[in-house]
Amino acid sequence: MTPETGWLPHASRHLGAAKGWTVIFSAELLVQTVLSGLMVGVLYALMALGITFIYSIVKTINWAMGEFYMIGSYIQFVAVHYLLGARWWWLAAIISAAGTFLVGLILEPILIKPMYARPMQRRDDYATVVTIALLLLLRSLAVALGGPNQYRPESDLPVVWIGPLPQEGARVAAFVCALLALAVFWIVIKKTWVGLALRAAAQNRVAVQTSGVDVYRLDAIAFAIGVALAGLAGALLAPLFMVFPTNGAVTTVKGFEIIVIGGLGSIPGALVGGLLLGLAESLGAAFISSPYQNVYGFLLVIVVLIVRPDGLFGERGREA
Amino acid sequence: MSAGLTGGVGAFVEWRRVAAVLAMAAPPLLALPLFVSEFTAHVLAISAYYVILAASWNMLAGFTGQFSLAQHGFAALGAYTSGLLVYHLQTPLWVSIPGGVLTTALGGLLLGLLVLKMRTIYLSIATWAFAETLRITLSAAYEFTRGDLGLSVPSLYGHVRPVVYYYTFLAVAALCLLFIHVMLKSPIGYFMRAVRDDPMRAQSLAVDITRVKLFAFVASSAMAGLGGALYAHYVLTLTPSIVDFSEMARIIVMVVIGGLGSFIAPIIGAPPVYALNTWLAAWGEWSMVAFAAIVIGLMRAYPAGLAGLISAVWGRRRSGKSFL
Numbered sequence: 001m002t003p004e005t006g007w008l009p010h011a012s013r014h015l016g017a018a019k020g021w022t023v024i025f026s027a028e029l030l031v032q033t034v035l036s037g038l039m040v041g042v043l044y045a046l047m048a049l050g051i052t053f054i055y056s057i058v059k060t061i062n063w064a065m066g067e068f069y070m071i072g073s074y075i076q077f078v079a080v081h082y083l084l085g086a087r088w089w090w091l092a093a094i095i096s097a098a099g100t101f102l103v104g105l106i107l108e109p110i111l112i113k114p115m116y117a118r119p120m121q122r123r124d125d126y127a128t129v130v131t132i133a134l135l136l137l138l139r140s141l142a143v144a145l146g147g148p149n150q151y152r153p154e155s156d157l158p159v160v161w162i163g164p165l166p167q168e169g170a171r172v173a174a175f176v177c178a179l180l181a182l183a184v185f186w187i188v189i190k191k192t193w194v195g196l197a198l199r200a201a202a203q204n205r206v207a208v209q210t211s212g213v214d215v216y217r218l219d220a221i222a223f224a225i226g227v228a229l230a231g232l233a234g235a236l237l238a239p240l241f242m243v244f245p246t247n248g249a250v251t252t253v254k255g256f257e258i259i260v261i262g263g264l265g266s267i268p269g270a271l272v273g274g275l276l277l278g279l280a281e282s283l284g285a286a287f288i289s290s291p292y293q294n295v296y297g298f299l300l301v302i303v304v305l306i307v308r309p310d311g312l313f314g315e316r317g318r319e320a
Numbered sequence: 321m322s323a324g325l326t327g328g329v330g331a332f333v334e335w336r337r338v339a340a341v342l343a344m345a346a347p348p349l350l351a352l353p354l355f356v357s358e359f360t361a362h363v364l365a366i367s368a369y370y371v372i373l374a375a376s377w378n379m380l381a382g383f384t385g386q387f388s389l390a391q392h393g394f395a396a397l398g399a400y401t402s403g404l405l406v407y408h409l410q411t412p413l414w415v416s417i418p419g420g421v422l423t424t425a426l427g428g429l430l431l432g433l434l435v436l437k438m439r440t441i442y443l444s445i446a447t448w449a450f451a452e453t454l455r456i457t458l459s460a461a462y463e464f465t466r467g468d469l470g471l472s473v474p475s476l477y478g479h480v481r482p483v484v485y486y487y488t489f490l491a492v493a494a495l496c497l498l499f500i501h502v503m504l505k506s507p508i509g510y511f512m513r514a515v516r517d518d519p520m521r522a523q524s525l526a527v528d529i530t531r532v533k534l535f536a537f538v539a540s541s542a543m544a545g546l547g548g549a550l551y552a553h554y555v556l557t558l559t560p561s562i563v564d565f566s567e568m569a570r571i572i573v574m575v576v577i578g579g580l581g582s583f584i585a586p587i588i589g590a591p592p593v594y595a596l597n598t599w600l601a602a603w604g605e606w607s608m609v610a611f612a613a614i615v616i617g618l619m620r621a622y623p624a625g626l627a628g629l630i631s632a633v634w635g636r637r638r639s640g641k642s643f644l
Contacts (some may be wrong), residue, residue: 061441064404114620124440126619128387129576132569133615141607249565253452257447264441291460298453301446305434 041278066248072231100231398545428541
């Protein structure tokens, strides 16, 4: 089972011998496919939310997002396999999120902050090249330290029956934790002082600076929150999608596809886009052909771009 | 726009200067492989290949402002098209390589149409998603492409002596650079830079920005496709890993170290970066760690790239004439 083709939802396994383009339809299969699509969709939304959130405050795309996903999944594996055991997977997930948060908090002032010392036109170039170099650095660091092997943290979660339909325990757990994380994110952004400052910075950096808030510290916090969301997604998906140096790549593609669908800087766009993508993927895998599971997202992007060139929530105008 | 998009091509090219530069650069470049080992000749050949890719990306991102992240995808499209034509239809190479170039030009046209109206950052994201999807498709459709098993393709000259391939890549790189130079000195090149600097104003001055962007996309994809197709018949085995994002990262690093949007960026950026890559490779996986750290350090310390440094020195002597 290669990582590229192995992400079959349960539904597609029922197809058994029905390979290729055969279409089998049953209500049970449909419901199950929709459920597992929505569940994974929330995890993808977490990823997209991180990208969008960092962009709305730091005004740059973090191309190394998938590598923070990877860091999260490695921390989860080490914590579950060597330290805590499968029973404490939720504590490990919290540790992974906190760990990636710290890495982000340390790296942002070193790597991203010098961007503001550059003239306006060079900032995007600088940030793009530095985060791409960071991507290379973290990936090769993972290979150098852990080898190119695939790991999988143990999971003793039982299969969950939703009505007559079985769902993998780890998948349901990841879904529930992602919902919890979204709730925590929402509370932090809407109810706390830091959240208020972050929202203000997203609207107008200069005004925030004028009111005596250190906007560079907010950048670091926003970057750290964004990568922590990716790290958490990595930790939660580790038992399903494995742990290896480039495991962030495919999930990051989904995150970016969601952003093209939903619009950059739009939080509802990230959530709706995530669910749509999850659905498109699992339906495509179950009813069309499962090896091409990771291609359907891009087809969805093309359809959305043709029907609505501004994306579903494209309020900021994409034209130059 | 009475002159049309390609009207007045070469209008402002100083052919004597071009000939002088070529005459000065050719002898050392042609003589170089005679004095080095076979392995160094191989490194030189691959460096010339990266000059092609870097030049094509620089034309798109540096001069037209379309920060595409799919250049490695187009190189792979050219490589795979040529390889698959030979593998499935046993076409001769003089059919399959142009076939690869045509396919990439068409692919560039379609992707260019899709991302035409996008702002910079969306364009990067969408092209990146395209390249990753291409990689996933190449390995998922293994029954047709042989996926990660690797697609075997015949060599260009029936052997793989690096020196001959070095001359091939060198000639193609020189042709591509000449093509870009002529474009930049023609109205179309000025339109390209106008679209990069201020698309609204360019449009208000009756520059057809749609056609300019599409032209840049198609031309640069075709160049990458040509490079990729030739590369395929030198390395002899194709796997989806040639669409790995680290390939694109390498192209970007080369151009940015050379100086994004400067004509000589690929020439002075690609060979040193590839040589550094190769030299560091002795340390295994740590080499990429060191390489990435060097790039970050360079970006932090000296953001204008090597071209900025050279043009600063040049400018002192030639009273600020731009190094184009």
